[in-house]
Amino acid sequence: MSGPSLESEPLVAVRNLHVEFPSATGVTHAVRGVSFAIGREKLGIVGESGSGKSVTGRALMRLLPGSARMRADVLRFGTTDILQAGEREMRALRGGRIGLVLQDPKYSLNPVMTAGAQIAEALRAHKRLGRREARDAALALLESVRIRDPRRVHDAYPHELSGGMGQRVMIAMMLAPDPELLIADEPTSALDASVQAEILSLIEEQVDRRGMALMLISHDLPLVARFCDRVAVMYAGQVMEELPAADLHQARHAYTRGLLECLPSLSERRDRLPTLKRDPAWLAPRA
Amino acid sequence: MIDVGNLDIRFGANHAVRGVSFRVEPGETFGLVGESGSGKSTVLRAIAGLITEWSGRIAVDGQALGRKRDRAFFRTVQMVFQDPYGSLHPRQTVDRILSEPLEVHGVRDADTRIARALEEVALPRTARFRYPHQLSGGQRQRVAIARALVADPRVLLLDEPTSALDVSVQAEVLNLLADLRAARSLTCILVSHNLAVVAHLCGQIAVMQGGQVVERLDEAALRAGRAVHPHTQDLIRLSREVEDRAT
Numbered sequence: 001m002s003g004p005s006l007e008s009e010p011l012v013a014v015r016n017l018h019v020e021f022p023s024a025t026g027v028t029h030a031v032r033g034v035s036f037a038i039g040r041e042k043l044g045i046v047g048e049s050g051s052g053k054s055v056t057g058r059a060l061m062r063l064l065p066g067s068a069r070m071r072a073d074v075l076r077f078g079t080t081d082i083l084q085a086g087e088r089e090m091r092a093l094r095g096g097r098i099g100l101v102l103q104d105p106k107y108s109l110n111p112v113m114t115a116g117a118q119i120a121e122a123l124r125a126h127k128r129l130g131r132r133e134a135r136d137a138a139l140a141l142l143e144s145v146r147i148r149d150p151r152r153v154h155d156a157y158p159h160e161l162s163g164g165m166g167q168r169v170m171i172a173m174m175l176a177p178d179p180e181l182l183i184a185d186e187p188t189s190a191l192d193a194s195v196q197a198e199i200l201s202l203i204e205e206q207v208d209r210r211g212m213a214l215m216l217i218s219h220d221l222p223l224v225a226r227f228c229d230r231v232a233v234m235y236a237g238q239v240m241e242e243l244p245a246a247d248l249h250q251a252r253h254a255y256t257r258g259l260l261e262c263l264p265s266l267s268e269r270r271d272r273l274p275t276l277k278r279d280p281a282w283l284a285p286r287a
Numbered sequence: 288m289i290d291v292g293n294l295d296i297r298f299g300a301n302h303a304v305r306g307v308s309f310r311v312e313p314g315e316t317f318g319l320v321g322e323s324g325s326g327k328s329t330v331l332r333a334i335a336g337l338i339t340e341w342s343g344r345i346a347v348d349g350q351a352l353g354r355k356r357d358r359a360f361f362r363t364v365q366m367v368f369q370d371p372y373g374s375l376h377p378r379q380t381v382d383r384i385l386s387e388p389l390e391v392h393g394v395r396d397a398d399t400r401i402a403r404a405l406e407e408v409a410l411p412r413t414a415r416f417r418y419p420h421q422l423s424g425g426q427r428q429r430v431a432i433a434r435a436l437v438a439d440p441r442v443l444l445l446d447e448p449t450s451a452l453d454v455s456v457q458a459e460v461l462n463l464l465a466d467l468r469a470a471r472s473l474t475c476i477l478v479s480h481n482l483a484v485v486a487h488l489c490g491q492i493a494v495m496q497g498g499q500v501v502e503r504l505d506e507a508a509l510r511a512g513r514a515v516h517p518h519t520q521d522l523i524r525l526s527r528e529v530e531d532r533a534t
Binding site: 048049163192193194195197219220221222223226258259262263264265266267268269270271272273274275276 | 322323424453454455456457458459461462465480481482483484486487506509510521522523525526527528529530
């Protein structure tokens with residue numbers, strides 16, 4: 001496991017990332033000059049659908065459709081230059097040094113393999129382990145994601161698991177090869193409020209304990225702020241504002257403020273919700 | 288306007304709804320809160336006539352309902368679903384989608400009604416001859432609301448109408464629902480897992496868990512956190528924890 005060459009270097013460095021999707025009707029510029037860095041910390045990427053937040057996450061793993069055009073001044077993970085790396089190196093990165101947790105475990109787990117077999121497969125793809133060892137390691141992982149009855153879940157098929165349980169299995173699988181970075185793309189949007197909090201605190205705990213970095217991608221600004229150190233707010237393919245999560249209530253950008261203000265509140269009664277006035281100036285390329 | 292008494296629903300061995308009772312007065316919006324599997328959507332679907340195997344009593348506007356619903360029922364009661372991608376016919380234009388309920392109920396002057404319905408939900412006139420995939424998520428949910436309202440129902444059943452939408456679009460749709468409710472004095476039932484959304488629209492709220500109503504409270508009590516049942520207290524605490532970050 002080779003970390004970044006210098007301790008002071010961030011784990012992930014992205015500078016001036018652009019992603020375009022050409023189509024018959026023209027070019028969609030999904031990401032327009034995004035820059036950020038992630039050290040051993042938790043970065044939240046927040047934005048509405050179509051803001052480019054997921055595409056940014058996928059670009060880091062080079063998991064974009066073949067038609068996508070990607071360019072950047074810097075796109076680096078550890079010492080790997082993602083723009084130049086060969087497929088072999090990328091395969092070691094994907095699911096190995098970078099784990100990816102997606103929204104709905106119903107679609108991201110293999111429906112005809114038991115949970116345990118999928119975790120063992122992830123383990124053996126990235127580490128030299130025998131079947132027996134892989135099974136023991138899978139059970140230990142299931143226990144570490146706070147599954148009370150790891151043996152039952154190990155032998156269960158995805159359809160026999162609840163959404164929250166499925167997401168725990170997914171997390172266990174992604175933690176299996178000891179990644180340095182976990183990208184969680186809307187990991188809890190398909191789950192209930194209470195399960196949502198459990199899954200996010202589980203991710204938080206594992207990230208802290210393993211000294212990993214986390215990139216949490218979500219449309220839910222308050223939720224992200226609760227679990228991350230820093231938050232980057234994206235709109236129309238650009239980062240509008242980046243700020244410490246604790247300072248969210250002091251957000252300056254009108255878009256960030258607008259996103260916070262349009263939420264209905266439990267504690268305070270409001271007859272009408274303020275709606276977001278989209279300022280065309282937000283679309284202008286930023287320096 | 289709506290009277291549900293001792294409603295019981297089983298799916299095989301799964302006892303999904305256990306003796307649920309509540310009344311909704313005319314013009315009121317009633318909230319059903321709970322997590323997935325609590326039975327809240329099942330109650331709504333039974334009222335809508337989408338589930339036929341139930342026992343107990345369901346009455347709308349003084350009329351006790353049977354398993355099969357007649358056309359008059361669907362003239363009175365309409366439903367809006369969570370996912371506008373799934374609930375609109377992908378190969379029908381908005382115009383076709385909105386004319387179907389009018390044809391079913393033999394309503395005349397479809398043309399003016401459709402134009403008015405689109406205006407009411409603030410969709411541009413150009414949307415009328417588009418297909419669902421050519422619209423944004425928020426616009427699609429507006430089409431679903433327009434379809435529910437086009438034949439002038441008196442009861443609107445809302446199943447998580449904003450949880451598939453971005454927060455900015457959610458605000459627009461919630462404002463729209465509040466306006467339409469006032470303009471047409473609609474009686475509504477709103478099912479949601481989001482307490483802030485429920486408190487925003489509903490006067491009376493029932494909290495469900497394991498197929499039962501475990502607590503009933505009004506908007507003021509919910510906002511003030513005056514809940515007795517531990518499950519309600521948990522839901523309120525979680526909702527506040529997230530909210531505190533933002534303010």
